[in-house]
Amino acid sequence: MIEIKDLLIRFDKLLLSEEVKKEFIKNTISEIIGIKIKSQDIKIKNNVIYLNIKPIYKNEIFIKKDLIFSKFQESFGKKIPTTVL
Numbered sequence: 001m002i003e004i005k006d007l008l009i010r011f012d013k014l015l016l017s018e019e020v021k022k023e024f025i026k027n028t029i030s031e032i033i034g035i036k037i038k039s040q041d042i043k044i045k046n047n048v049i050y051l052n053i054k055p056i057y058k059n060e061i062f063i064k065k066d067l068i069f070s071k072f073q074e075s076f077g078k079k080i081p082t083t084v085l
Contacts, residue, residue, distance in 0.1 A: 028071045049084045
């Protein structure tokens with residue numbers, strides 16, 4: 001019989017990986033653009049990164065989008081986010 005804790009371990013790994021992705025996204029954008037983003041302002045859904053930041057910062061991210069996504073590809077491999085909104 002499968003115990004509940006064994007089933008919940010799968011979800012724990014999923015949550016941890018989301019936090020790791022958010023931290024990497026936050027650090028990459030901070031390194032390239034030079035702005036600080038809180039982890040609460042980053043949401044990943046269906047391989048799309050949603051940022052709850054000022055539009056002027058989003059414009060700067062869109063300008064340097066190729067560089068940012070190349071860094072993402074180095075880290076995430078095939079499962080990289082495809083868009084930033």
